[in-house]
Amino acid sequence: VAQATRRAGIVVTGTEVLTGRVADKNGPWLAEQLRLIGVDIAHVVQVGDRPDDLRNSLQFLVDRGLDLIITSGGLGPTADDLTAEIVGSFQGRPSRLDVALEARIADIVTRISAGRGWRTDPEATAAGTRKQALVPDGASVLAPVGTAPGLIVPPADGAAGAPIVVLPGPPRELQGMWDAVLASPIVQDAIRGRDELRQQTMRLWGVPESQLAATLRAHDDAFGGLEITTCLRGGELEIVTRYAPPAQAAYDELEKAVAADFAPELFSTDGRTVEDIVADELIARGLTIATAESCTAGGLASRLTDRPGSSAYLVGGLVVYSNEMKTQLAGVPAELIERVGAVSAEVALALAEGARDRLGTDLGVGITGIAGPDGGTAEKPVGLVHFCVASAQEPLSRKVIVPGSRADVRARSVTIALHMVRQVLESG
Amino acid sequence: VAQATRRAGIVVTGTEVLTGRVADKNGPWLAEQLRLIGVDIAHVVQVGDRPDDLRNSLQFLVDRGLDLIITSGGLGPTADDLTAEIVGSFQGRPSRLDVALEARIADIVTRISAGRGWRTDPEATAAGTRKQALVPDGASVLAPVGTAPGLIVPPADGAAGAPIVVLPGPPRELQGMWDAVLASPIVQDAIRGRDELRQQTMRLWGVPESQLAATLRAHDDAFGGLEITTCLRGGELEIVTRYAPPAQAAYDELEKAVAADFAPELFSTDGRTVEDIVADELIARGLTIATAESCTAGGLASRLTDRPGSSAYLVGGLVVYSNEMKTQLAGVPAELIERVGAVSAEVALALAEGARDRLGTDLGVGITGIAGPDGGTAEKPVGLVHFCVASAQEPLSRKVIVPGSRADVRARSVTIALHMVRQVLESG
Numbered sequence: 001v002a003q004a005t006r007r008a009g010i011v012v013t014g015t016e017v018l019t020g021r022v023a024d025k026n027g028p029w030l031a032e033q034l035r036l037i038g039v040d041i042a043h044v045v046q047v048g049d050r051p052d053d054l055r056n057s058l059q060f061l062v063d064r065g066l067d068l069i070i071t072s073g074g075l076g077p078t079a080d081d082l083t084a085e086i087v088g089s090f091q092g093r094p095s096r097l098d099v100a101l102e103a104r105i106a107d108i109v110t111r112i113s114a115g116r117g118w119r120t121d122p123e124a125t126a127a128g129t130r131k132q133a134l135v136p137d138g139a140s141v142l143a144p145v146g147t148a149p150g151l152i153v154p155p156a157d158g159a160a161g162a163p164i165v166v167l168p169g170p171p172r173e174l175q176g177m178w179d180a181v182l183a184s185p186i187v188q189d190a191i192r193g194r195d196e197l198r199q200q201t202m203r204l205w206g207v208p209e210s211q212l213a214a215t216l217r218a219h220d221d222a223f224g225g226l227e228i229t230t231c232l233r234g235g236e237l238e239i240v241t242r243y244a245p246p247a248q249a250a251y252d253e254l255e256k257a258v259a260a261d262f263a264p265e266l267f268s269t270d271g272r273t274v275e276d277i278v279a280d281e282l283i284a285r286g287l288t289i290a291t292a293e294s295c296t297a298g299g300l301a302s303r304l305t306d307r308p309g310s311s312a313y314l315v316g317g318l319v320v321y322s323n324e325m326k327t328q329l330a331g332v333p334a335e336l337i338e339r340v341g342a343v344s345a346e347v348a349l350a351l352a353e354g355a356r357d358r359l360g361t362d363l364g365v366g367i368t369g370i371a372g373p374d375g376g377t378a379e380k381p382v383g384l385v386h387f388c389v390a391s392a393q394e395p396l397s398r399k400v401i402v403p404g405s406r407a408d409v410r411a412r413s414v415t416i417a418l419h420m421v422r423q424v425l426e427s428g
Numbered sequence: 429v430a431q432a433t434r435r436a437g438i439v440v441t442g443t444e445v446l447t448g449r450v451a452d453k454n455g456p457w458l459a460e461q462l463r464l465i466g467v468d469i470a471h472v473v474q475v476g477d478r479p480d481d482l483r484n485s486l487q488f489l490v491d492r493g494l495d496l497i498i499t500s501g502g503l504g505p506t507a508d509d510l511t512a513e514i515v516g517s518f519q520g521r522p523s524r525l526d527v528a529l530e531a532r533i534a535d536i537v538t539r540i541s542a543g544r545g546w547r548t549d550p551e552a553t554a555a556g557t558r559k560q561a562l563v564p565d566g567a568s569v570l571a572p573v574g575t576a577p578g579l580i581v582p583p584a585d586g587a588a589g590a591p592i593v594v595l596p597g598p599p600r601e602l603q604g605m606w607d608a609v610l611a612s613p614i615v616q617d618a619i620r621g622r623d624e625l626r627q628q629t630m631r632l633w634g635v636p637e638s639q640l641a642a643t644l645r646a647h648d649d650a651f652g653g654l655e656i657t658t659c660l661r662g663g664e665l666e667i668v669t670r671y672a673p674p675a676q677a678a679y680d681e682l683e684k685a686v687a688a689d690f691a692p693e694l695f696s697t698d699g700r701t702v703e704d705i706v707a708d709e710l711i712a713r714g715l716t717i718a719t720a721e722s723c724t725a726g727g728l729a730s731r732l733t734d735r736p737g738s739s740a741y742l743v744g745g746l747v748v749y750s751n752e753m754k755t756q757l758a759g760v761p762a763e764l765i766e767r768v769g770a771v772s773a774e775v776a777l778a779l780a781e782g783a784r785d786r787l788g789t790d791l792g793v794g795i796t797g798i799a800g801p802d803g804g805t806a807e808k809p810v811g812l813v814h815f816c817v818a819s820a821q822e823p824l825s826r827k828v829i830v831p832g833s834r835a836d837v838r839a840r841s842v843t844i845a846l847h848m849v850r851q852v853l854e855s856g
Contacts, residue, residue: 015657018469019627020456021668022661027474028448041446042481046455046472049657053470060488078641079648080657113636125638127645147638170660172832199447208541210553210575213506217555220507229443229477229508232598233450240449291726291747297733298719298726301747305725308801308834316753318746319719319729325744325787329757359753373736404600406736 006068006194007042008034009061013073013083014169015048025171026072033178035242038194042066049080058090062161068190069162073169075148077128084151087164088136092156095134101141101149102133108147140184142167145176152184163190195244200251202239202258203268205419209237215261222253234415236274267422274418275303281425282313282363289421290359291317292330292351294342295369295385299414316359320351330354330366341380343368345397348386356390363424364390365417369402371409385413389424396424434496434622435470436462437489441501441511442597443476453599454500461606463670466622470494477508486518490589496618497590501597503576505556512579515592516564520584523562529569529577530561536575568612570595573604580612591618623672628679630667630686631696633847637665643689650681662843664702695850702846703731709853710741710791717849718787719745720758720779722770722796723813727842744787748779758782758794769808771796773825776814784818791852792818793845797830799837813841817848821856824848 010030016022027044034041042064047053054074061069074083088095106129132148135141138157142150148168155161163186167174181187204212212230216223225247230239239258243251259266268277282289291301291314301317304310318329323342326332332350340346348366356364369385376382383402388395400416402409438458444450455472462469470492475481482502489497502511516523534557560576563569566585570578576596583589591614595602609615632640637660644656653675658667667686671679687694696705710717719729719742729745732738746757751770754760760778768774779794797813804810811830816823828844830837 014659015655015670016659016661016666016668018459018472019463019668019670020459021666022659023451023456028451031446031448035447041476043485044446044474046474048469049655056492057471064484076641076658077638078644078658080655109636109638113639121639121642125642128638128641172836208537210505210537210556211541211549213504213556214549214553216506227443227477227508230504230506231442231444231450233444238444238449240444240447242443242447293726296730297738297742298721298729298745298747301726301749302724302730302838305749306835310725311749314725314747315750316747316757317726317749318757319726319742319744321729321733321739321745322743329744329746329787359757371736407734408600410730 006039006191007066008039008068009042009066010044011057011071012046018046018048026174038197039191054086070165072167075168087153087166091153093136093138095136098133098135105129105132142177142180146173150177152186154186199242201271204237204265205267207237207265219257223250226250278421279307288315288361289313289363290355290361291365292355293367294320295371296367296410296413300417303414343380345386348388352388352390371406383409387417389420391424393428396420434467434619435494436467436496437470437494438472439485439499440474446474446476454602466625467619482514498593500595503596515581515594519581521564521566523564526561526563533557533560533575570605570608573601578605580614582614627670629699632665632693633695635665635693647685651678654678706849707735716743716789717741717791718783718789719793720783722748723799724795724838724841728845731842771808773814776816780816780818799834811837815845817852819852824852
């Protein structure tokens with residue numbers, strides 16, 4: 001198994017993350033940033049706002065012999081924000097008030113509140129500001145991006161352990177401090193001697209994981225030095241491989257083996273997602289697209305515009321949730337809906353053509369289905385979705401029974417539609 | 429700090445989660461399920477597909493004296509899926525092939541592949557199936573929901589430690605096994621004696637966290653026995669409080685204090701989100717709504733239809749990304765766009781009224797802004813978004829400079845629009 005010589009651990013604090021109310025974005029972001037500089041991640045540990053749990057998590061990572069520890073969260077002004085103080089005492093470095101920092105934070109709080117028209121009471125916020133300006137002895141301060149400063153806290157002089165980088169929880173603030181983290185001599189020292197760690201991604205559409213496993217097993221001996229992980233996400237099978245530079249030839253073998261066994265299903269070897277490919281193709285060929293969505297209700301249009309510059313191809317879309325709107329906005333004959341039902345191949349086709357004709361685009365996509373949990377029948381169960389992509393070619397139609405919850409059905413349907421658009425673009 | 433007498437730890441396996449390519453959904457889901465049965469979460473640990481890291485994570489949780497450990501992921505047919513085997517050996521229980529289970533899994537794989545029209549080769553998948561049918565000595569098997577069975581593996585006879593529940597990674601499969609987990613006598617024994625653990629949520633809109641901190645501090649002595657956590661999410665400030673039943677009076681005090689200091693901003697005390705409130709109000713009053721979205725491009729319509737039954741109020745929407753579509757679909761005069769620009773209060777108003785008039789609804793919402801990262805000017809910077817809600821009352825207009833990335837601007841804009849709809853509904 002490929003492994004960089006330097007490894008880091010991440011502690012994500014906050015009961016809101018631990019209890020699942022807020023999805024953590026910092027662990028994933030930090031893991032990728034560390035990989036880019038050749039540092040591997042050993043563990044991400046989530047803990048609540050409880051001193052003992054945080055201390056024990058830090059100790060666990062130190063005991064694992066990691067080179068660098070990063071925490072996120074717990075730097076706010078409220079009493080449940082404890083990270084800075086606990087990290088300081090964990091590293092044997094008592095905290096002191098940094099008066100200049102205190103003034104700077106107070107200034108920021110005043111400015112932000114004024115800008116948003118929020119009611120504030122300087123007296124009341126002073127205690128929180130003072131708390132945020134406590135700095136462990138010997139720690140470096142990272143300038144606030146929001147109101148909270150970050151910290152880099154080395155182990156006590158002469159002690160073993162790893163430097164702990166203390167970052168705020170809001171992703172924008174954490175990310176805004178990253179350049180300063182990398183510039184820190186303490187951090188540079190800790191990760192000195194790291195290897196380059198390469199990562200490559202292949203994506204397949206329409207392949208069961210068990211089938212891929214067979215291909216991997218058949219070539220097992222050729223793949224030394226590769227850390228291969230496969231996962232299903234939204235119907236796509238993703239193969240991500242991490243390796244040190246000497247294993248490049250082994251990776252090239254792997255890519256050849258997958259391409260040989262799964263030529264029709266392998267749609268990306270360069271890291272691009274299906275929306276990247278669709279966007280690139282549309283832009284390269286100067287084509288435009290419009291949507292008419294029932295069960296996904298704008299989800300496809302929204303995903304088509306996730307990328308900057310999407311106005312080059314997406315001119316607009318129709319959300320046609322009610323039957324009346326299918327007729328009025330997309331021109332689906334009321335008689336047709338009456339006869340075959342709103343969830344049907346015929347209506348998906350009429351939606352796709354209606355979007356294309358009425359919005360005057362090169363491609364039109366129609367989606368109509370039963371997202372559930374109610375509204376299913378024996379003949380048309382929950383999860384049944386009809387798709388159509390209209391273009392200058394023959395329309396491409398598909399009917400899928402999408403498994404899972406309402407949210408799964410809606411999200412997966414958007415992905416299926418994107419793959420159909422990709423197939424139309426690749427064939428035309 | 430309130431604390432249930434029984435605590436659990438979760439290990440989420442998979443390099444794809446650890447390296448941030450896939451957001452973990454299982455930790456949050458399991459944490460909430462455990463809370464509902466009065467079991468508190470101490471840690472969620474994410475590890476890659478590396479045996480040593482997994483073993484050490486299990487040991488960390490055992491050392492913390494937890495009552496129950498749950499793992500997710502690593503039960504697939506590929507060689508990087510190692511969880512079952514490692515948990516077995518960690519608990520001192522060697523694995524054996526369960527022949528009946530093997531036949532059952534083979535049957536499922538064949539059936540699924542046939543249903544999806546996937547190419548399969550029974551020979552090739554046999555090795556993966558055999559691997560998935562290995563069961564540690566003395567473990568209980570949880571019937572597969574997908575192809576992988578789950579396991580409940582007690583500590584070795586006479587040894588200390590905690591039972592380890594081994595669940596598959598796909599959320600639908602993991603969730604489908606949960607009832608069987610709760611029914612297991614091994615699990616029931618491990619969590620016997622737990623307390624009820626209550627959780628209440630308050631949500632505020634337009635309050636800085638520092639201001640709330642002041643309120644909490646002012647009443648500090650009254651809030652014993654409450655574990656209060658606050659977090660900002662998408663511009664909303666959420667206060668979640670966990671406590672054992674004897675602290676109910678303290679919680680009531682907290683709610684009173686927050687309501688007294690933040691009457692205009694406190695919009696939910698019963699756990700409902702802004703979309704719940706908007707949906708409930710629209711349904712209760714029999715009102716309908718339509719959208720005309722530029723920079724959010726269907727994001728608001730999509731979020732308005734996240735809930736089952738949303739066809740009662742959302743009839744449809746217009747995605748008007750290009751200026752031509754603003755004119756053609758929503759009836760915004762081309763001359764107006766020419767004169768004041770597409771991102772303007774006037775165009776937001778015209779979009780809202782256009783959606784309401786053309787789709788024949790009671791409310792219409794218009795959103796137009798600059799999501800970035802390009803397209804900003806000194807006068808109209810990236811993040812500038814104009815909103816309008818048209819109704820039988822005076823239209824409600826707002827202009828906000830939304831901070832953050834393109835994705836942040838788009839997501840936050842949807843939330844702002846929902847709060848404006850809520851305000852119109854509450855005032856009318």
